[in-house]
Amino acid sequence: MPLYHSGPKQLAPGDVIAPGNWGSIIAATGPSHHSWHREMTLEAVRSAHFPSKPSRLVATFSCxxxxxxxxxxxxxxxRGWKVTADHLYEIEKVDPLAIEHRADFNLVEPIPGRGETMEQIAFLYWTAGRWYTIADAPDIRCEEVVTPSALRVVRAL
Incomplete structure (x- = not known):
């Protein structure tokens, strides 16, 4: 089953995207990174309550x-995140049997106008307990796939 990945690097078919890049960025920057708190909360909730789920800090991400x-x-x-939007690829997991977690990528931080804490959001994320319908794109299911498997580029899109 094909998956899709966007990123800053130009890649060719057969190239491999190693897991852990996002976690390395977070670790290298530390608490000054704008996503530090959310990722630390997501990881704390995962390791305490969902240890069989893949850690976002040592994973690859795709749609x-x-x-x-x-x-x-x-x-x-x-949102000005150009670095994640430069190139789009059809990809496949290098290890097709690797565990994965699928959840709404909007649930990595509290949603404006709602009252959930980051800890509550983390539980919803790790249980895939909520899916948001985007008003401007009601047919889109914002499903991200998190896996410890490397990803292999099938083709550039």
Whole structure:
């Protein structure tokens, strides 16, 4: 089953995306990184309550379908996250049997206008307990796939 990944590097078919890049960025920057607190909370909740789920800090990330990947890129550009939106690839897991976690990528931090704490959001993320419908894109399911497997580029899109 194909998956889709966007990133800053130009890659060719057969190239491999190693797991852990996001976690390395977070670790190297430390508490001054804007995502430090959320990632530390997500990791604390995962390790305490869902230890069989893959750690986001040593994982790769992809989208479950092309429409979601294209939507993610649009959101990234609109929020100034150009680095995540430069290139789009169809990919596959190098280890097809590697565990994975699928959840709404909007649930990595509290949603504006709602009252959940970051800890509550982390539980919802790790249980895939909530999926948001985006008003401007109601047909898009914002499903990210988190896995410790490396990803192999099938083709550039």
């Amino acid at each position: 479950a379908n092309l429409a979601t990947a294209e939507f993610y890129r649009q959101v990234a550009v609109s």
